[in-house]
Amino acid sequence: MTRPEGNPIYSLLKSLASKSVKAVVATIPDVTKFPYFWFYQVADLKRQTGITKLYAVSDDRYELGFNRNKYVREISEKDIILPSPSIETLRTSTGTKNGLGMSVDFPLPSQAILSTNDLDQFKWLNAVNSMFVSFAKESDTPVVDLHGIYERILQGNYVSDDGVRIDPSFPNGNFFSEDGIYPSAIGQAVLANEWIKVINAHYKTRIPLIRIQQFQAVLK
Template structure:
């Protein structure tokens, strides 16, 4: 699963008669991105009114009269990544933005794209008319200044409270180390970071820098795990060295960060990692349907192999010729087993969950939450069924990975429950049914 452009080529045949009894077969490249389209930037959604005035005074320390401030730190979850991209609609309905609205904060600043460039990085629409799983890509009214290297228009504000970006803290500034592409081309993900922050302190791992630049007058921190990087590493197991990734240097900065800020009274919420190999993205193409064709070489297949939606996989499904499957096309059963152990035992039980217990911090159990949703057993407090099916459900966005606006509201409500329980606040939950009617 070496990260090259995930738009390889689909083979189809054109029959051209040279004489009545002969044909010439010609290969024509086609991508899992079936076409580029233009869609207008949507008007900003007006979030539903809160059910009652929140009481968040206990987030302050004694004798503190400053306006309550919340900061979010992390990757794709808090940034509002959605539909294979980052764009204004996703940012406005991101998890932290929804929570800030329910808290009725005086200000919560996300690095929003301007309305005129509200399609941001561009995003994906699942192609429901295609015979095999594929996407269309929205490419108009973006904030892209240049593609090679990727440069985006800068955020005009002076500071942000939502310190998050796709493949966020946990990676370093070398774009060759950005591994995850939803299906899209290779991009230096720090292009998103540099929209609202200079490159100061990001030559190595930016977490070390951002972790100690949280403003002093911050009262609540939402601390997310870095979903995209871990998905990328799962899709790139050929060059993944667990010993190099999961060493003391990976965990110590997070532990030190929690200790230091807990001492000064910062309230925190932690989030563990869902089992992302359960996500629809990894189940759009089934190995059991490809194996009977007996037309692949390279990576071995079994019923438990996870197929990544690449042009190579799509080519294998439509072609009768031999297709070479690369490491970037599949996650073997053994690789999936290894990463499920990493997620459950290492990242969750021995890290985030351990820190939550050690430092007495609330934790949103994303692992259990996603298992419940994917089992079709989750209803919101206002009675809305959260449908995990893809592409017609309401929890996942059109990339089959990131949550939709409804999914973000579900996670936001689970966060609010933890804040109220641990810090004795009274923050109303989002009426998800009302939100759904406004989308």
């Protein structure tokens, strides 16, 4: 991988290392796998409304008011529907043909959708994480692999050091909070422990781990 000397992360880590400043960095999880992005699915909305096609604004030029239909597209089942008042309006439009999102004349706003083009940007995530790890290794900075940790959690394969199974399901699991993005108190404790383990291993510290069982008992 080509190392851009002007990269701000690279420059920061090199600067910290030159001053013997202790630091820790983390990889980036794939947030599109979080529950928030799966509250609504295109196929489910079609079934609920009885509509075979849904539409959304595809270009900001729609707001200019000229030839608007040119800037409307059919929503693909690979798109992600974001929770919003617009989606609630769509969900309550069963039996009508002119509800928001049900025709090219009444499309959903572009902000209500993550299109496949938007999602393509996340294809760079692995490359970005690899870059972080490479920069950190060169500056001898420890890395918390949040990307890998979240993958284990989301697959239901994570058990805390004191034996608590972490459940990523929503809304009845124990990892995510009510918004489907941020971790719950237990989830935050789990992630904090991962940072602590990396810090202890690299810097030879003895920071005690948080007892997840204790959190679970309090929250029941």
